[in-house]
Amino acid sequence: MWIYEKKLEYPVKITRPNAALAKIIITQLGGPDGELAASLRYLNQRYTMPNEVAKGTLTDIGTEELAHMEIISAIVYQLTRGISIEEIKKSGFDTYFVDHTTALYPIAASGMPFTATYFQSKGDPITDLTEDLAAEQKARTTYDNILRLADDPDVKEPIKFLRAREVVHFQRFGEALRTVQDNLNAKNYYAFNPEFDKAPKL
């Protein structure tokens, strides 16, 4: 279960609306390397994990990604709060506005709606944790790119926080993967799948 805490993991307080920037940053809500995909990836992968470290790490990082989704949503919300029709037209936000007004809807910056095909839940811990390592790096690169495109410090500060979290999560997933690899059977030359196969007897 989950219990809602009525606060963000990192504060968001934006004073200058900027719909063009909102249109870019929304990609971390519903895009291929966004926070929704991250949380669903980890929270779905965790059930069949073979050890406590992997189960705990996926649960807690998957939960933290939900908090990151909320930070991104707060940024997009505040960037489009109170904007005029003129600004909407000029910024290119009109193509989003026509379908969603200023409500939050998970899409990529390109307009592609969120899809579960952004992630896998493969049922092999080495496969899944390796995907998770890549996912953290891809999200970090996306935040690097957002930092190149954004110039408002009110926006950049929470984005820098989120970028730094990707680096830490990468580290923790690396350690979780190591615990799985260290516990593979020594006679398992062909890397059986500890989420499915029984360990061969030594």
Next chain:
Amino acid sequence: MNNNIDMSGMGMSGMDDCGNMGNMGGMGMGHMDMGHMDMGHMEMTSGMKPMNEREALLWKVQAYEFACIEVGLFLNTNPNDKTALAYFKQYRDMKHQLESEFTKRFGPLTAGHMDNDLSTWRWIENPWPWEIGREV
């Protein structure tokens, strides 16, 4: 109670690889370098907008919560690290204390908190977390 968050001085074993405790990945929350921040005398540097009392107290709760999140993740993969366990306990206790204070003064962060005064139902009161700033 040590009121100073000083991650760099913890000397946690195994915590000096890239992307972890030495660098805390976001521990320098915005313009406030948590590594040197005296939580009792929160310093507002140039990039920070002025905060009202509610926001200032919430900021501290967020900082302590973050310390727990970060060390909790570390403990998942390093469950026997005594220094990290002591650190988690210290910041958990500080967080609980401030959550109580915040709940009594400004309403609940979780509806079930023991300090949530149930003479009225304050849970739904504005501001919600995404609303901090202009309109509230």
